[in-house]
Amino acid sequence: MNDLEGLAPEQIDRISKARERVIDSIGKNMDLYGVTLSIGHLYGYMYFKQGPVTLDELSQSMGMSKTSMSTGVRTLLDLKMIDKVWGKGTRKDLFEASSDWYQNFSDYFSIKWRKAVESNMNALTKSLNEIRSIKEEYSEDEALAALLSKDEDKIEDAIKYYRWLLKLIVALETGKIFELIPKEE
Structure with a gap:
């Protein structure tokens, strides 16, 4: 059932325009x-939808292919911005947007930052070990040792930053961030 059903055409038009403005803003923001x-x-469309929807409904209402919808839904599921829900009497998968923007923010950045931290920490650790190996191999070369020590210091500083970022990620994941910066009531 359409949540605007039974309203006057002018009301439907005005509400739809207001919603479309928000949906476009959400899309642009997520694009950043x-x-x-x-x-x-x-996500914006699902946010305003009253209740869960199927891929077919999404595809039809948004004018996109079912394949595109499936990819989009999978991305939003991975980002924990929508949930797969159960629906009595239906065999099709149903999806519903999470309306907790604080949790969406926490999940999104935790997921993205954790992947980046793991990748960067692996590269930094590998490079640090290589620099230390070169330093040990050529220990008699003072100029090379000095150069490598500077690189070692820079990499160690980067590792400290990523350890700090991991603490921020944990604060987001556990909700402790909201003790420092409370949610608006």
Whole structure:
């Protein structure tokens, strides 16, 4: 059932325009964080939808292929911005947007930052070990040792930053961030 059903055409038009403005804003905002505009629009549409929807309903209402919808839904599921829900009497998968923007923010950045931290920490650790190996191999070369020590210090500083970032990620994941910066009531 359409949540605007039974309203006057002028009311439907005004409400739809207001919603579309928000949906477009959500899409543009998510685009800034590496999520495509269309997936941002998909979340925005689901955010305003009253109740869960199927891929077929999403595809039809947004005018996108079922394949595109499936990809978008999978991305939003991975980002924990939507949930797969159970629906009595239906065999099709149903999806519903999470309306907790604080949790969406926490999940999104935790997931993205954790991947980046793991990748960067692996590269830093590997490089640090290589620099230490070179330093040990050529220990008699003072100029090389001095150069390598500077590189070692820079890499160690970067590792400290990523350890700090991991603490921020944990604060987001556990909700402790909201003790420092409370949610608006």
